[in-house]
Amino acid sequence: MVELHSRCPFFPTPDLVSLINQCNPTTHNFFVNPTGLVAGILFFRHCTDAAEAIVFFWERRIAGDHFMTPVSEVLDDELQERVKGLFVCHVESLLEGEVMQRMVKKREVLQNEAENLSARLRKPQKLGLLYGELPGKAKGLRDEIGLITNRMEEFRSAMKWILNYLQGNNSKDSVISGETEVFKFEDGLDLSRIHCIVMRECRRLEEGLPIYxxxxDIIRKVRSEQKYFIKNTIEWACNLYRRAICSYGPCKRQTEPEIL
Structure with missing residues (x-):
């Protein structure tokens, strides 16, 4: 038996039935409940068929055909490794995928425009163009090229962190670059959450939010400030403790805590 768990109910019944009918191997029987968190239940005669169905539904989810999570008791370590392999191939393909290629082409166009503008600036120009419009446009192009480059590098780093996690090259509860933890994973392999993270990273890359x-840098800055805040708070608490002991009287003093 394979259950299709849905985070968003109201999956259209015709689409769900069509997807199940495309499943290879074919189900022995199935029920659908498009308005529930368990959108469908599929029955198979053999455990091997159920295992192949798990792979099928993950393949179709990665392809963007649905957002349901196939769940079954037949999901053993061997089958989980097969599904992880699907994710590894998918993430690796994204590193050179359509979105990244569009970013590369966009950056190349801007770089060519910036080079042509630099060539114009090396030639004699009217004072208004030389000290006003053209330098400002050149700076804008450089800034935009830098933003695109930063987004591409951030995306590459995110995909590599996910690959490291899937391939077991990092600790089980986090993916770390240097000392900066970016993604937090609980115990167990939550492939549904990993898929959501991958889609979110693709969306952020394409939408072009500068902060991405x-x-x-932002995470490192925040954590640095947190360490500074904690240190100051401890020092403040120790000083407050000293003043309280002093005001209580010498005969009642206790051992002062060490400053961390």
Missing amino acids: GFRL
């Missing part, structure tokens, strides 16, 4: 390219 500076995510690691």
Whole structure:
């Protein structure tokens, strides 16, 4: 038996039935409940067929055909490795996929435009163009090229962190670059969450939010400030403790805590 768990109910019944009918191997029987968190239940005669169905539904989810999670008791370590392999191939393909190629082409167009503008600036120009419009446009192009480059590097780093996690090259509960933890994973392999993270990273890359390219810098800055805040708080608490002991009287003093 394979259950299709849906985070978003109201999956259209015709689409769900069509998807199940495309499943290879064919189900022995199935029920659908498009308005529930368990959108469908599929029955198979053999455990091997159920295992192949798990792979089928993950393949179709990765392809963007649905967002349901196939769940079954037949999901053993061997089958989980097969599904992880699907994710590894998918993430690796994204590193050179359509979105990245569009970013590369866009950056190349801007770089060519910036080079042509630099060539114009090296030639004699009217004062208004030389000190006003053209330098400002050149700076804008450089800034935009830098933002695209930052977003591409952030995306590459995110995909590599996910690959490291899937391939077991990092600790089980986090994916770390240097000392900066970016993604937090609980115990167990939550492939549904990993898929959501991958889709989110693709969306952020394509939408072009400037802050995305500076995510690691922001995280490092926040954590640095947190350490500074904690240190100051401890020192403040120790000083407050000293003043309280002094005001209580010498005969009642206790051992002062060490400053961390």
